[in-house]
Amino acid sequence: MGKKLTTAVAATLVGALGLTACGSSDAAGGKETTIDLVAYSTPQTAFGSIEKAFQKTDAGKDVKFSESYGPSGDQSRAVEGGQPADFVNFSLESDVTRLVDAKLVDSDWKTATGHDGIVADSVVVLVVRKGNPKKITGWDDLVKPGIGIVTPNPASSGGARWNTLAAYGHVLANGGTEADAKKYLTDYFKHAVSLPGSARDALTSFTSGNGDVLVSYENEAILAKQKGEDIDYIVPDQTLLIETPAAVTKDAPKAAADFRDFLFTPEAQKDFRESGYRTVIDGITGDVEGANDPANPFPTPKKLLTVAKDFGGWDAAKKKFFDEENGIVTKIQIATGTSE
Incomplete structure (x- = not known):
């Protein structure tokens, strides 16, 4: 078949130049908090919209994000190895379980939201x-x-x-x-x-x-x-x-848990839908550009x-x-x- 196998080098620390440890600093209007978000490669577009919507809420005021995207397994192993992370979204449950075993994520992460920890399908x-x-x-x-x-x-x-x-x-x-x-x-x-x-x-x-x-x-x-x-x-x-799990780490600021909870609101789920994901809560409707049938996208x-x-x-x-x-x-x- 003339097969030529090519393998791309996994970039574990995508966007690493912008990565900083979580923390807070004095900023105009109040105390600024940075959430270190570490995720698999595909939800970047959805999170771009969701983060902006969260920042308009009371819980998201003065919150900024430092993001890292890459292969799910590599991202999970990087966090296990010390990469700063407050909120994680992986493509496999086992990649979150790795962090539970490493004592970085609480064992009750699946029950913390009422959605088994799954933010999008x-x-x-x-x-x-x-x-x-x-x-x-x-x-x-x-x-x-x-x-x-x-x-x-x-x-x-x-x-x-x-x-x-x-x-x-x-x-x-x-x-x-x-x-x-x-x-x-x-x-x-x-x-x-x-x-x-x-x-x-x-x-x-x-x-x-x-x-x-x-x-x-x-x-x-x-x-x-x-x-x-x-x-x-x-x-x-x-x-x-496909069920994609998310969790917060044990030492994360409260804003990280607030952001995780925000993902299950109709506003955030609508952003997931518009980016091509199937929602995990009922009642989210509307055409989806790019779907085979935008009026019946899923x-x-x-x-x-x-x-x-x-x-x-x-x-x-x-x-x-x-x-x-x-x-x-x-x-x-x-x-x-x-x-x-």
């Missing part, structure tokens, strides 16, 4: 070139001759792990066996022509001309269309619900898998699929030469 989609020249309609088309896949690397990216479970799970959803799913996943990685470090880097790789299909978040596809990229996207009949797939119901939760999924020595995906990537 999405689903795994297939992004194609404008007009869909390769006629891709679902997962099985990805492993046909001549198709090159772009997806982030599961070693660093939470988005890649959602993608990989969706690819594996679609076989089971169609009545296949675990052996069938492993064979499909092997073919899937054999077709990979680019495995960047993050979901955002994968989008950049695809829009730069690599591959024929990008496996990505629905919100990433919508945002790319909003920005004028010549792409289309398909919501597969069988796909996986269709319900025929079979919507969840990590909890179909993979036993993230602890079980991480051990079964992504264990560094015995994980199914780890072994397949080594066998297919796509582990680095």
